[in-house]
Amino acid sequence: MNNTSIMIVGVGGQGTLLASRLLGAALLSQGYDVKVSEVHGMSQRGGSVVTYVKYGQAVASPIIDRGEADIILAFEQLEAARWLPYLKPGGKLIANTQTIDPMPVITGAAAYPDGIFPALRAAGADLRELDALSLALQAGSARAVNVVLLGALARQLEIPRGVWETAVQTTVKPQFAEMNLRAFARGYEA
Amino acid sequence: MKKELFLGNEAVARGFWEAGCRFVSSYPGTPSTEITEYAAEYAEMDCEWAPNEKVALEAAYGAAVAGARSFCGMKHVGLNVAADPLFTASYTGINAGLVVAVADDPGMHSSQNEQDSRHYARASKTLMLEPADSAECRDFAAAAFALSEAFDTPVLLRMSTRVSHSRSLTETGSRAEIPLRPYEKNPGKYVMMPAMAQKRHVLVEERILRQRAWAETCAFNRAEYHDKSIGVICAGINYQYAREALGERASYLKLGCVYPLPERLIRDFCAACGAVYVAEDLDDCIEQHCKSLGLEVHGKDVFPRVGEFSQSILRRAILGEELPAGALDLAVPARPPVLCPGCPHRGLFYVLKKRKIFVSGDIGCYTLGALAPLESMDTCVCMGASISGLHGHNKADPENAARSVAVIGDSTFMHSGVTGLINIAYNRSNSVVIILDNSITGMTGHQQNPTTGITLKGDPTAAVSLEKVCEAVGIRRVFVVDPYDLSATEEALTQALAAAEPAVIISRRPCALLKYVKPKPSLRVDPEKCTGCRACMRIGCPAISMKNKYAAVDPTQCVGCGVCVQLCRFGAVT
Incomplete structure (x- = not known):
């Protein structure tokens, strides 16, 4: 019963929920037992958000705890740092280079730390960084950051590329399908 | 049977739709909201948002008495509001099935307390089921109607954040069309005055005994034996x-029925196993039951009383094992939730802070006005308490009236604010109430309410006029302002506080996240004019930050609301 645990972390409003739903749909089509745990309500308002996706033969708990994640997909640098303790030793960390100041930094009560990526590497994470915002803009919209990052995650999983593309096509609105497929490709090939 | 990924709340809606439910009345509250939103997608069910949970439960009860299988959903604190009808509906019983879902929030992801709804099952002597995943959400919701009718009782369905908001695999079935059960006049059953209620209470106690016997063998409770140590x-x-x-x-002894609890089943399980642990977050309901049976079990001696559980907490408490985890040599600032860019509440809270006003707060997105840098809230307890609490405060300290306000959202005002306002007018406190009318129920994710003129099903309907309600209850001074206009907002506040009589300010501007609210082009900072004075930072807008000592606007977040423009003395933001 070797289940795989993936965390998608970011800032409320970045579209982590859509990414987790697409991931869930792709995994389901491969015949896995899947559980996806989401955050709704107050935490969505620009706060730190986390979604857990677990799959395998049979999944019990829908949440992922410290030291349990095989992969963390981080939509923002500070969130990558916040959730690092949830990564298994040697686990993969895919991180967007984007930074979004949290309110304590905006008010001057705290400083946005320098050198997050070197610190993550020093802590033992197998880090892969990408500038998802630029790739999303190249694909046609800053809002497609989530699908770019999903593409980067998809590359790390043993699911055929076509399965993901079908999941993207059937989940997003038809008028945005082409742009999202471009965004997915940018992330997948990054 | 093909399985699909269902959110727990979605599966509950599916379950009661399949069971032939016809009527749904709820009030939104995280983590329960999506049950009713998903329910509304089924044409066969009449689904409504009620003004509050008490009205919702009474409406669902009325429909059940009329003979329709009915449902009502709410969050844990909502059941405090709906407790009144629940306790007596337990006496009258129902006609067609009545199921009440109540969603607890261990860990308080989006709540003001961490109360355990299981106490309500015991206190109201009402059967309570608790599902563990989406498949059980569907199965239990459907079965709850049959149980409700078999025992002639409302049935509580206890949800929790992680069950409500997790997706897992669920089978689906077709809908059973169940005809209306005929209503027959029966005052001895349905009119609860002392002579009748005294007789009904006897039946309730007998019902609990029958349910307790049923709980010994019901399919919801099961023992799973592996290693018995x-x-x-x-x-x-x-x-x-x-x-x-x-x-x-x-x-494992997995209990699907958490009230009433079985006796023999638990005794047999404890006898078969070595060390027995009762793993329950929040209160020790099952543990105390075991101890009342004289059984030796571990519970709150090894598990926390506060916060939600996880597999790690159980692993540590039972096995003494801890997983290795990476540690980071870096200080990571917190990222609390914030008012969104363009939020209409921001300008109002800025004015309240500037004027050093005592703010009696309430439940909604605007509770975030309590956080830095706005820090404009003194109290927040429960829905409606901003208004009634301010009245009491001003009665005790009349001088406070000239420098204090209550703030309450449009939906919360409908929920239980209007009665507080009636109290202010009737009992004559010189209090100022600000209704933050953003034309939607915001915090729970955009639900319609009686002020919006649209029903849950999306149909146009009568819209409550906040101005007319205020006037009708006896408030003579009602101001309407646009909170994007800081000087007009401050002027209305000055006038409202100056007079020796109560007043209402309606701070009106639709939520910036509503689909029909089109964002304006992003503002930008002229680096030639910006002096780095940080005046624009005082409103706590997530779209503005300091970059190299000067203000910068993030064009991916800014919606051009213009509140920051009014704070810049150098004309640097345009």
């Missing part, structure tokens, strides 16, 4: 945590 008694999400932490190193 450790036994775990658990329900709901804690069963999943236990299975994750212990696998087949332990045996």
Whole structure:
């Protein structure tokens, strides 16, 4: 019963929920037992958000705890740092280079730390960084950051590329399908 | 049977739709909201948002008495509001099935307290089921109607954040069309005045005994034996945590019915296992039941009383094991939730802070006005308490009236604010109430309410006029302002506080996240004019930050609301 645990972390409003739903749909089509745990309500308002996706033969708990994640997909640098303790030793960390100041930094009560990526590497994470915002803009919209990052995650999983593309096509609105497929490709090939 | 990924709340809606439910009345509240939103997608069910949970439960009860299987959903604190009808509906029983879902929030992801709804089941002598995943959400919701009718009782369905908001695999079935059960006049059953209620109470006590006997053998409770050196008694999400932490190193008594609790089943399980642990977050309801039976079990001696559980907590408490995890040599600032860019509440709270006003707060997005840098809230207790609490404060300290306000959202005002306002007018406190009318129920994710003129099903309907309600209850001074206009907002506040009589300010501007609210082009900072004075930072807008000592606007976040423009003395933001 070797289940795989993936965390998608970011800032409320970045579209982590859509990414987790697409991931869930792709995994389901491969015949896995899947559980996806989401955050709704107050935490969505620009706060730190986390979604857990677990799959395998049979999944019990829908949440992922410290030291349990095989992969963390981080939509923002500070969130990558916040959730690092949830990564298994040697686990993969895919991180967007984007930074979004949290309110304590905006008010001057705290400083946005320098050198997050070197610190993550020093802590033992197998880090892969990408500038998802630029790739999303190249694909046609800053809002497609989530699908770019999903593409980067998809590359790390043993699911055929076509399965993901079908999941993207059937989940997003038809008028945005082409742009999202471009965004997915940018992330997948990054 | 093909399985699909269902959100727990979605599966509940599916379950009661399949069971032939016809009527749904609820009030939104995280983590329960999506049950009713998904329910509204089924054409066969008449689904409504009620003004509050008490009205919702009374409406669902009325429909059940009329003979329609009916449902009502709410969050844990909502059941405090709906407790009045629940306790007496337990006496009258129902006609067609009545199911009440109540969603607890261990860990308080989006709540003001961490109360345990199981106490309500015991206190109201009402059967309570608790599912552990989406498949059980569907099955239990459907079965709850049959149980409700078999025992002539409302049935409580206890949800929790992780069950409500997790997706897992669920089978689906077709809908059973169940005709209306004929209503027959029966005052002895349905009119609860002392002579009748005294007789009904006897039946309620007999019903609990029958339910207790049923709980011994019902399909909702099951023992799973693996290694018997450790036994775990658990329900709901804690069963999943236990299975994750212990696998087949332990045996499980998984309780799907959490009230009333069985006796023999628990005795047999404890006798078969070595050390027995009762793994329940929040209160020790099952543990105390075991101890009342004279059984030796571990519970709150090893598990926390505060916060939600996880597999790690169980692993540590039962096995003494800890997983290795990476540590980071870096200070990571917190990222609390914030008012969104363009939020209409921001300008109002800025004015309240500037004027050093005592703010009696309430439940909604605007509770975030309590956080830095706005820090414009003194109290927040429960829905409606901003207004009634301010009245009491001003009665005790009349001088406070000239420098204090209550703030309450449009939906919360409908929920239980209007009665507080009536109290202010009737009992004559010189209080100022600000209704933050953003034309939607915001915090729970954009639900319609009686002020919006649209029903849950999306149909146009009568819209409550806040101005007319205020006037009708006896408030003579009602101001309407646009909170994007800081000087007009401050002027209205000055006038409202100056007079020796109560006043209402309606701060009106639709939520910036509403689909029909089109963002304006992003503002930008002229680096030639910006002096780095940080005046624009005082409103706590997530779209503005300091970059190299000067203000910068993030064009991906800014919606051009213009509140920051009014703070810049140098004309640097345009």
